Amino acid sequence: MHPPAHARAVIIGGGVVGCSVAYHLTRRGWREVVLLERKRLTSGTTWHAAGLIAQLRATANLTRLAKYSQELYGRLEAETGVATGFRRVGSITVALTEERLEELRRQAAMARAFGVEIEEITPAEIGARYPHLRLEGVTGGVYLPKDGQGDPSGITMALARGARNGGASLHEQVCVTGFRMNRGRIAAVRWEAGGETGETAAEVVVNCAGMWAREVGAWAGAAIPLQACEHFYAITEPIPDLGSLPVLRVPDECTYYKEDAGKLMIGAFEPRAKPWAVDGIPPDAEFTELPPDLDHFEPILEKAVHRIPLLQRAGFRTFFNGPESFTPDNAYHLGPTPECPNLWVAAGFNSVGIQSAGGAGMALAAWMDEGEKPFDLSDVDIARTEPFQRNRRYLAERVSETLGLLYADHFPFRQKATARGVRRSPFHAHLAARGAVFGELAGWERANWFAAPGQTPEESRTWGRGPFFDNVGRELRAFREGVGVYDMSSFGKLRIEGPDAERFLNRVLAADVAVAPGRLVYAQALNARGGIEADVTVARLREDLFLIVTGAARRRADEALLRAALREEERVVITDATAAEGCLAVMGPLSRALMQRLTAEDVSAAGMPWGTVREIEFGLGLARVHRVSYVGELGYEVYVSADMAAHAIEALFEAGDEVGLRPCGLYAMNCARLEKGFRHMGHDITPEDHVLEAGLGFAVALEKGEFVGREAVLRKREAGLSRRLLQFRLQDPGPLLYHNEPILRDGRIVGHLSSGAYGHWLGAAVGLGYVPCEGEEIGALLASEWAIDVAGQRVAAEASLRPFHDPSGARMRA
Structure with missing residues (x-):
């Protein structure tokens, strides 16, 4: 039919x-x-x-x-x-290195925060649960009893x-x-x-x-x-007395093992995969089985035979190779x-x-x-995702790496090595000349940190203090004591213009954008539950023109949100202007003195107050300056058209050399914003996080009239908060935080960190995370005994509702 x-x-x-x-x-x-x-x-x-x-x-x-x-x-x-053949057989993941064991311990802590049953087990306990495993080199592992197969x-x-x-x-x-x-x-x-x-x-x-x-x-x-890759596994003949076994993963050897009906399957996630059918999948493809390519699979199979000795005498029924799709x-x-x-x-x-x-x-x-x-x-x-990522050559290069990353060490600062250099800011070469070490996000090459003269720009392959730890500390001190500059050209820039632009944005955003031209507004787009769908700054450039600035990873999602909200009768044009301008964030107590060297216009607190936008002469050209900060210090975001970008950064560094200007990376920016308690969209604030519980009620203008999420804000204000976003600082300066570490109140897990980093200025790791607080006074909440679970170790922490750094905001508003 x-x-x-x-x-x-x-x-x-x-x-x-x-x-x-x-x-x-x-x-x-x-x-x-x-x-x-x-x-x-x-x-x-x-x-x-x-x-x-x-x-x-x-x-x-x-x-x-x-x-x-x-x-x-x-x-x-x-x-x-x-x-369905579904059976809860459990699973074991084993570590062969101390770094992998640290990862598994952090995963186990995360599992506890997520309500997943997990057990950390010793090599001897691994051997008892999986007797066929050679324990040589095994440092430990984790067991999840409710994992299954089907x-x-x-x-x-x-x-x-x-x-x-x-x-x-x-x-x-x-x-x-x-x-x-x-x-x-x-x-x-x-x-x-x-x-x-x-x-x-x-x-x-x-x-x-x-x-x-x-x-x-x-x-x-x-x-x-997405792009198809070849994926390999082998299946043995029936093995007598194999027994019922949990799924076994040995990621350090790129292998997994699954027992089924007395046979053993050995699968591989090799470090360098083979893209398949880059130019198009054959039209008659059905139940596709590819040539097995034993030369490609053999190195992993050799490790498997050594790790599971019974494979030395087991016959193999199948060497299978089939395509599966992978994303960037x-x-x-x-x-x-x-x-x-x-x-x-x-x-x-x-x-x-x-x-x-x-x-x-x-x-x-x-x-x-x-x-x-x-x-x-x-x-x-x-x-x-970004539209350019559909490029076939890009996909073929990138997925050859991403397949193997499933079982690679998931170090917190690990960067992808393939398909790089696609998008570069107009300041890229100038920053590279000063030692920038680049990472990639949404295709953008972004300076994460700066290597000192003679220092090898190593990638961090550790859960501890990586090669850039001290560099980031020096960059952060530039923000706090002197002046630093970081490149934020990758941040999304969306022009919203037309006669109905103000009305449209006031319907979509919770803040009131009906301000005079030349003013900045911090705003969120909410859903009907009061959760946060977007977190942006809005600059009103003219009566009929607004510029929204958002994170690089959020640019396309925020544009899609705005376009979906736009009504057919509204006279509004939305334009992505991200690549049209470069942006340099000049931050720190000496930023005003530096800016005054570059312009004859008044950039003082009186001439350019907090939250204003002005076009100024800058060097020999023009720039638009936003008086705002994401690092918690006096600072200026300097936007220049792409044609003037090279001149702008050259003029900045020439003037900056006289006042100790330090180029800084985004790792330092992240540390600074966490010390200040600033939220990060996608980590600390998400569609599930109510804007009031996120501590952002100051950015909601209930009096302006209807907007998406207004009723949810009113309901929450009436009912009271059921949880709060708190800032935490470890009392021990040694451990490091990243995100997802469990939060313990009086010895009991009550949540997990949404983000974390080392606070070089504060002298210990800091993080943000939500905790339940229904019916509680804030004093009683903060007076509890707080700790963070770091890879299974409980580390005492101080909790605060106000930022640990500059809680009044006086420094950045100076």
Whole structure:
């Protein structure tokens, strides 16, 4: 039977993810849900997945999604009558180095904060649970008793049965060939089946096409950056007396081991992967099995045979090589595409599709049904990506690295090495000449720190104090005692202009932007729950022109949010102006003296008060200066057009050499903002964090009238806060904080740090994190005994509602 002429939702792709989306949409009462599969269900990559189902992921919300998948698969067989093969066999991850053991201990602490059952185990305890493992070199490990494994095809068929039971129609052997577009939206999905062509009109389309998703997105002009890679595993003949075993991961040897029906599967995440079908996937691809390439797999297999001695006498039944899709940052893509509002995506699962599919389908269905994210999904939101990342050469280079990063050491400052240098600020060469050591974010090369003359610019491969620790301390002291400059050209710059610009922004943002031209406003965009969807500064440049400045990683998401909110009748134009201007942040007590050397105009507190914007003469050119600071000091953000950027930085350094100007990196900026308690969008403030509980009520203008989230703010103000964002400072100056470390109140875990860094000025590590406070006075809350769990060690901490550095804000407003 051919697909119907009309559907509320058309899902493209019949793998585990597509079937999960169909299942969850019908569970929410959606009817006319149609799934189209070009060949047969599971025939893309699902059929050859390993079926490992773990709970713990890198963030709280990814862990929430993985835990949901487990719970779903545990009940799915009883619900649908289709066997899923799901078993909670537990999992063990072992460390072969002290650095890996530190990572596992930090993961265990994080798991405790996330409510995941975990146990740190010794080499002897590892041997007792996995007797076939050679313990040579093993330094320790962790055991998760509720991790499991399942049959990928069985799970998919159970989801498909559940979707059909809910009223969805699933069609195999129907190849989607393109879209019929109408005014930037998909009007219909075109298909071919059995030699006939047709189309299905659709209200929304969900791209679950797996390794084909990039090409499917391109039909609607949407960038879906992912690329297939070859993925290898081997399966033994049946091994007598193998026994039932937990899943075993030995990331230092790039391997995982799964027992199934008396056989052992050995899988690999090799450091340098092999992209497949860069120029396009063969049109007849179905249940694709690639040549095994034993030369590529052999080095890892040799380590496996040494690590599991029984493999020396076991025969191998299968050497398998199959394609799986990977993304530039190892996170999958979920949500509406910024380019086409009714094209949604769930694809690019980086070899964790089975454990992710249940949660991803649930979250996407809720998002589609309710019109906003059910919780913070910024880790996987497709709007985090940049359009250039669809470039095939870029993807081929980057995914050759990201596959291996799944099992690499996840050091806190680790940088990706491939596909670099795509986007550079106009100050790049000048900063490189002064010793800048660059990292990458959203394709931008950004100076993270500056090497001293003669110092090797090493990457930090440690959980301890890396090679740049002292450099960052010196840069931070420049902000606090003298003057430092950092490059913030990568920050997003969105021009909002037109006769209705003020009205539009006042509806979308919680702050009041109805200020005079030349003024700055700090603002958040809220959702209906009062959670924070965007965190920006707004500069009013003219009556009909505003400039929004946001973080580099948030630029595209914030632009998508604004465009989605714009009504057809509103006379507003939104333009991304990020690359049009460079921006230098000149910060510190001596910044005013330095700025006065570069301009004849008055930059004093009277001539340029806090929160103002002015165009000034700068060197021989012009600049627009924003009097604002993200490091908690007197400072100026200097915006210059790209053509004058080289002159501006040369003039700045020439004048700055006389007052001790120090070039600084973004690591120092992050330390400074944490000492000051400034929030970071995506870490400290997210769509789940109520603006009042985040301590940002001062930026909400309830008196201005209606705006998105206003009712939620009023309700929370009436009901009182149930949690607060506190700042913490360790009492021991030794340990380091990054994020996700558990917060303990009177010996009990009550939350986790949303961000952390070493406070060089304060003399100890600092962090921010939410803690419950319902019905409590702040005095009683702060008087508790606080500690932070750092890799299993409880470190006493001081808690504060006010910033530890310059709590009154007098320094930056001077």
